[in-house]
Every structure is written in C-alpha cells, then in structure tokens.
Amino acid sequence: MSSITxxxxxxxxxxxxxxxxxxxxxxxxxxxxxxxxxxxxxxxLNYEPNPSxxxxxxxxxxxxxxxxxxxxxxxxxxxxxxxxxxSRQHGYHVLIYQTHDNSETEAAFxxxxxxxxxxxxxISVSSETGNSNHFADxxxxxxxxxxxxxxxxxxxxxxxxxxxxxxxLATEHxxxxxxxxxGYLFALNNLTAGKKRLSGYKDxxxxxxxxxxxxxxxxxxxxxxxxxxxIKDLLITNRPDGIIxxxxxxxxxxxxxxxxxxxxxxxxxxxxxxxxLKTAPFLNPSLTTITQPAFEIGETAATLIxxxxxNKQVDTGEDVVLKSALIKRGSTAV
Amino acid sequence: MSSITxxxxxxxxxxxxxxxxxxxxxxxxxxxxxxxxxxxxxxxLNYEPNPSxxxxxxxxxxxxxxxxxxxxxxxxxxxxxxxxxxSRQHGYHVLIYQTHDNSETEAAFxxxxxxxxxxxxxISVSSETGNSNHFADxxxxxxxxxxxxxxxxxxxxxxxxxxxxxxxLATEHxxxxxxxxxGYLFALNNLTAGKKRLSGYKDxxxxxxxxxxxxxxxxxxxxxxxxxxxIKDLLITNRPDGIIxxxxxxxxxxxxxxxxxxxxxxxxxxxxxxxxLKTAPFLNPSLTTITQPAFEIGETAATLIxxxxxNKQVDTGEDVVLKSALIKRGSTAV
DNA sequence: CTGTTAGCGCATTCAC
DNA sequence: GTGAATGCGCTAACAG
Numbered sequence: 001m002s003s004i005t006x007x008x009x010x011x012x013x014x015x016x017x018x019x020x021x022x023x024x025x026x027x028x029x030x031x032x033x034x035x036x037x038x039x040x041x042x043x044x045l046n047y048e049p050n051p052s053x054x055x056x057x058x059x060x061x062x063x064x065x066x067x068x069x070x071x072x073x074x075x076x077x078x079x080x081x082x083x084x085x086x087s088r089q090h091g092y093h094v095l096i097y098q099t100h101d102n103s104e105t106e107a108a109f110x111x112x113x114x115x116x117x118x119x120x121x122x123i124s125v126s127s128e129t130g131n132s133n134h135f136a137d138x139x140x141x142x143x144x145x146x147x148x149x150x151x152x153x154x155x156x157x158x159x160x161x162x163x164x165x166x167x168x169l170a171t172e173h174x175x176x177x178x179x180x181x182x183g184y185l186f187a188l189n190n191l192t193a194g195k196k197r198l199s200g201y202k203d204x205x206x207x208x209x210x211x212x213x214x215x216x217x218x219x220x221x222x223x224x225x226x227x228x229x230x231i232k233d234l235l236i237t238n239r240p241d242g243i244i245x246x247x248x249x250x251x252x253x254x255x256x257x258x259x260x261x262x263x264x265x266x267x268x269x270x271x272x273x274x275x276x277l278k279t280a281p282f283l284n285p286s287l288t289t290i291t292q293p294a295f296e297i298g299e300t301a302a303t304l305i306x307x308x309x310x311n312k313q314v315d316t317g318e319d320v321v322l323k324s325a326l327i328k329r330g331s332t333a334v
Numbered sequence: 335m336s337s338i339t340x341x342x343x344x345x346x347x348x349x350x351x352x353x354x355x356x357x358x359x360x361x362x363x364x365x366x367x368x369x370x371x372x373x374x375x376x377x378x379l380n381y382e383p384n385p386s387x388x389x390x391x392x393x394x395x396x397x398x399x400x401x402x403x404x405x406x407x408x409x410x411x412x413x414x415x416x417x418x419x420x421s422r423q424h425g426y427h428v429l430i431y432q433t434h435d436n437s438e439t440e441a442a443f444x445x446x447x448x449x450x451x452x453x454x455x456x457i458s459v460s461s462e463t464g465n466s467n468h469f470a471d472x473x474x475x476x477x478x479x480x481x482x483x484x485x486x487x488x489x490x491x492x493x494x495x496x497x498x499x500x501x502x503l504a505t506e507h508x509x510x511x512x513x514x515x516x517g518y519l520f521a522l523n524n525l526t527a528g529k530k531r532l533s534g535y536k537d538x539x540x541x542x543x544x545x546x547x548x549x550x551x552x553x554x555x556x557x558x559x560x561x562x563x564x565i566k567d568l569l570i571t572n573r574p575d576g577i578i579x580x581x582x583x584x585x586x587x588x589x590x591x592x593x594x595x596x597x598x599x600x601x602x603x604x605x606x607x608x609x610x611l612k613t614a615p616f617l618n619p620s621l622t623t624i625t626q627p628a629f630e631i632g633e634t635a636a637t638l639i640x641x642x643x644x645n646k647q648v649d650t651g652e653d654v655v656l657k658s659a660l661i662k663r664g665s666t667a668v
Numbered sequence: 669c670t671g672t673t674a675g676c677g678c679a680t681t682c683a684c
Numbered sequence: 685g686t687g688a689a690t691g692c693g694c695t696a697a698c699a700g
Binding site: 095 | 445
Binding site: 349350351352353356363364365368387389390391392393450 | 685686687688689691692693694
C-alpha cells in the first residue's frame with residue numbers, strides 16, 4: 001500500500017484530519033494557502049485516498065458494473081470500450097461481469113452488487129429464458145441502464161438500436177439483389193431485439209409481395225452443433241438464395257456449411273448479417289453487414305447512468321434508440 | 335442498498351455482531367447450530383456483506399485490476415474473458431482499464447491502484463515509448479503479472495507466447511509458398527514481443543539464404559494514416575510477394591491498399607498476420623494467421639496472480655510461455 | 669476558516 | 685462458544 005493516510009498528512013502539517021480531508025476535496029471553507037500546503041504535501045508523499053474508507057463513509061463508490069453475456073464479442077467489447085472511456089473521464093471505475101447467457105449467473109452477479117460495491121449497473125441481459133425477478137431488486141436499489149439486450153417488461157432506461165428497421169432494410173437489400181427465398185437465422189428469440197429483427201424481416205417480405213415461409217426461419221440458440229445442423233438442414237432442404245443472420249456468431253457456421261455443400265457465396269447465396277466485425281467487408285466483400293454503433297451505445301449508456309447518479313433527472317419514459325448502418329462492399333455493393 | 339448489516343442479524347438472533355461475523359466466515363469457534371441459524375437468517379434477509387467495510391478492515395478487496403491497451407481488440411477481449419472466468423470462480427471482481435497505448439494514462443491508472451482498491455494487477459503494457467518508473471512502485475506494493483506485452487527490464491511474473499518461433503514459422507511458411515521478397519510490418523517495436531517477432535523473421539530469412547533487407551521492414555505506430563502511407567510505399571516501391579504483419583490491426587490497411595493498387599491476394603501477395611480474429615480464415619481463405627491462445631493466457635495470468643495472493647510461492651524467475659498456432663486455410667493451406 | 673467528535677460496517681483482539 | 689471493545693481511513697455534523 002501507499003499506506004499514507006490523511007492523518008499522517010494532518011500530523012505533518014499540524015492540521016486536523018478534517019481540515020486535510022476538506023482541503024483535498026477542495027472545500028470552499030478552506031483557505032487557499034492551506035489547500036496549497038495540503039496538495040503539495042499530498043503530491044510529494046504520493047498520497048492516494050483509501051477508496052474503501054471513502055466509500056464506507058460517503059456511500060459513493062465511484063464504480064460502475066457492466067454485465068454482458070460475453071466480453072470476447074465484437075459488439076460488447078466495443079460497447080465496453082465506450083463505457084470505459086466515459087467512466088474514466090468522470091473518475092469512475094468499471095467492473096466487468098460476463099454471464100455467458102446464463103440467467104442464474106446473471107442473478108448471482110446482481111445479488112452481489114446489492115451491497116454498495118457499485119453506484120450503478122449497465123447491463124445487456126442474458127438471452128436465456130428465465131425469470132427476471134432479479135432485476136426488480138436491483139432496479140429499486142441502484143440506477144440501472146439496459147443497453148442493446150433488454151427485457152420487454154422492465155421499466156428502466158434502455159438504449160437500443162433500430163432493430164426493426166435494420167432487419168427490414170437488410171431484407172429489402174437482398175430482395176433488390178434478386179433474392180426471393182430468404183432464410184432467417186433467428187437468435188435472441190426471447191428478447192426485444194430478436195423479436196423486432198424478425199418482424200422487420202417479415203414485414204419487408206410482405207411489403208415486397210413475398211410470402212412469409214416459416215420453414216425458412218431457423219431458431220438458433222446456445223448449442224453451436226444444433227445451430228449448425230439446423231442451418232445445414234435449411235440450406236439442403238430449402239436452398240434459399242439469401243440469408244439474414246440476426247447475430248454475428250451465426251455467420252461462421254454459414255460459411256463453413258456452404259463450403260461443405262459447395263454452395264457459392266454470393267453467387268448461389270447472399271448473406272447479410274448483424275455484425276460488428278468491422279473488417280468483415282474487407283476480408284470478404286461478399287458479406288454485407290448491419291453494424292450497430294457499439295462504441296456510441298456504450299458512451300450513451302455510461303453518460304446516462306452518470307446523469308442518473310448525479311441529478312436523477314433523466315426521462316426514463318422514452319428509450320434511446322441509436323441507428324445501425326447497413327454496410328455493403330464488394331460484389332453486393334451498391 | 336440491501337442495507338441489512340451484521341448488527342441487524344445479530345439483533346434478530348440475540349447474538350453479538352462478533353459472533354455473527356464469525357459464523358458468516360465459518361469460523362471454527364462457532365457451534366454448528368449457531369452457524370446454521372445465522373446462515374438461514376442471512377439468506378432469508380438477503381444479507382450481503384458490505385465490501386468497503388470488509389476491505390477496510392481486512393485489507394483484502396477480492397478485486398483485481400486488468401490494464402490493457404484496448405478492450406475492443408480480439409486478443410485482449412479474449413484474454414479478459416479468461417481472466418474474468420478464473421476470477422469469478424474464485425470470487426474475485428475484475429476492474430478494467432484501457433490505456434490506448436498512452437503511457438501517461440497507464441501511469442495514472444497504476445498510481446490510482448496504489449490505494450488498496452485492488453489486491454493485484456494484470457497488465458499488458460502500452461507500446462508507447464516512455465519511462466517505466468511507474469511499474470516500480472506498483473510491483474513493490476501489490477502483486478503484478480504481465481501478460482503478452484511486457485517490458486524487458488521489469489523483474490516480475492510474465493506470461494508471453496513464443497513470439498520468436500511464431501514469426502520464424504510464419505516467415506518460413508511464406509518462403510515455402512514461394513515468396514522470396516517478404517515485407518515485415520513492424521509494430522510493438524519497443525516491447526519484447528515486437529523485438530522477438532522481428533528476430534524470428536530475420537533469422538528465418540537468413541536460414542533460408544534470403545538476405546535481410548531493411549527496406550522491406552515498415553515500422554508502424556499509432557498513427558493509422560502514417561502506417562497506411564508507409565505500407566503503400568512499401569508495396570509500390572518494393573513490390574514484395576509476401577507480407578508478415580506483426581499485429582492484426584495492420585491487415586486491414588493491407589487489404590485496402592492492395593485493392594487500391596490492384597494487387598491480387600494471394601496471387602501477387604501472400605499475407606500472414608499475428609491475429610486473434612478467429613473467423614478470418616473462414617471469411618478469407620487467403621489469409622494465414624498466427625493465433626495466440628488469448629483465453630488461456632488470461633486464465634493463466636489470473637491463476638498465477640491468485641496464487642501470488644494466497645501463498646506468494648510462485649517462481650518469478652521463469653516466465654510462462656504459451657504456444658501460438660499458425661493457422662492456414664484455403665489457398666495457402668497445407 | 670479550523671478542530672472535535674462521531675460513526676460508516678466489519679473483523680479482530682481480548683476477555684469470560 | 686460467545687460478547688465487549690477497538691479501530692481500519694475517511695467524511696460529516698457540530699462547534700468555535
């Protein structure tokens with residue numbers, strides 16, 4: 001430890017601990033001269049306040065918790081980047097927790113955060129079905145901001161993207177490219193985002209006089225092998241000429257299966273995916289992506305929770321919706 | 335807050351706070367019956383110990399800090415994944431800090447961690463040149479483990495990969511593919527990892543009777559635009575038939591420049607890159623990657639620091655070296 | 669402007 | 685086995 005305390009500073013300067021404390025927090029009641037003396041000595045001795053003591057006394061930890069399904073994910077890591085950025089600018093520390101889409105783990109994290117460890121929580125919820133009781137306790141006790149993956153029935157601040165429009169746009173893009181048998185890889189099926197994306201797909205089909213065919217929709221979950229065989233089934237049985245992947249993780253099996261089945265991308269099959277892999281279109285011009293503004297979502301979420309922490313004057317009624325972008329390059333580019 | 339304290343539990347049970355505290359920590363001096371009563375009530379009331387109070391008293395925060403240049407980076411996000419995993423299993427919390435390769439930011443973080451906020455630090459250092467005095471203070475006060483990006487002159491536990499051999503292997507792979515004019519994109523030039531990678535490249539050339547040509551080595555830094563123009567220069571002036579990229583970030587500009595200059599990959603130019611973008615070879619079979627075991631590095635780093643925290647019996651003399659893998663697919667595959 | 673006093677919640681003496 | 689007392693380092697109320 002740095003081990004040097006306020007008391008020691010006070011002793012060295014013949015002041016009381018209270019005065020030193022006030023000087024360090026730049027209180028108006030302290031003379032400029034005293035402040036300067038305190039600051040000088042603090043700097044000289046490399047004084048660092050003990051955060052536990054400070055938190056215990058002040059009930060402010062200057063720490064935020066971020067709960068995400070997965071850190072090693074292009075969207076979430078970019079979002080965390082934005083969160084860390086804003087937090088640091090405001091002197092906040094950031095704790096990271098990943099649920100691996102397990103709602104029990106999620107509940108356990110939340111329970112452990114009910115102890116004053118953090119001032120607020122930023123969360124993108126697990127897509128596993130499961131009751132969401134654990135959010136109720138949390139939301140009552142400390143400010144919470146949901147980003148990207150939220151639950152429908154939670155009354156809290158939410159930051160999302162235009163999922164419906166994005167999927168609609170993606171589908172229309174494929175139709176414009178000449179596809180009329182478009183498969184849909186349906187993930188996040190019990191989250192708002194997942195449902196909205198599917199709706200966008202459906203509506204785009206209908207608007208373009210293409211019948212919605214349930215057989216072209218594959219419900220994907222956590223089981224990679226199951227996803228693989230289901231997608232393979234789709235490709236073999238229905239031979240779609242286009243595919244929309246509602247999450248990035250499903251693109252890789254798609255490519256692998258196509259190679260296996262000797263399906264040529266994009267000649268035989270065009271793919272559009274929700275994805276934050278920024279290099280994708282460069283590495284493979286045949287892939288069109290819908291890219292969420294992940295960094296900005298993180299920034300916005302952090303900014304919002306800091307506001308909640310400071311003046312509690314945030315309109316929680318309206319959700320914040322940021323816009324995703326359809327990024328086309330190479331052969332399917334406009 | 336949960337707001338329920340040891341004192342309240344004690345009051346409800348007609349016990350003293352001390353007894354409750356001991357029961358909660360499963361002390362041997364407490365009778366089984368009492369322990370059970372305490373545990374039951376604690377669970378019933380959703381008691382969560384106040385971490386600040388506990389830390390203040392015990393000098394153990396059960397928290398680790400992770401300092402990385404960038405979170406939104408395939409290697410680091412996967413490493414953090416491993417760190418979080420192990421930490422959670424042992425009841426530790428994980429704080430995240432990113433330096434953006436700025437050593438001043440790095441120094442500031444380290445300084446702020448000297449206050450008992452964390453029990454240990456896991457760090458991958460900034461590649462910016464700068465004095466490393468700030469590490470000395472840190473290392474003296476709390477356990478530190480360096481992973482992947484370490485400084486040469488620091489005496490601490492380090493976890494790295496076989497950078498030299500990897501670059502050697504990568505270079506030989508290109509030679510086997512028929513390249514004899516291999517460019518090298520030199521990043522991390524003042525870190526051990528960067529230097530070793532370059533050495534591997536050089537030695538592989540020499541072993542294969544290819545003269546080392548300084549003009550084929552581009553020193554890359556933080557400035558993307560500068561990297562871009564330098565790499566473009568290399569491609570125009572020297573027309574290499576192979577390129578080794580010592581970090582993933584430089585692959586994207588490579589591809590962009592090649593498109594611009596109408597250079598065909600991999601016919602005219604074969605690229606091998608250090609990269610943890612696992613989907614890369616699938617998205618683009620022409621790219622061969624050297625992939626570090628990022629998750630395992632994280633796991634190892636966390637495991638090691640937890641050992642340091644518990645018994646301090648870790649051999650700091652020898653560094654831990656994990657093996658990277660050369661992943662070839664598609665056209666340049668074996 | 670500055671000092672005195674008190675207490676945040678917990679864990680650890682020392683008693684009994 | 686259990687309780688009483690103490691203090692970790694800091695901040696806030698209350699004096700002066």
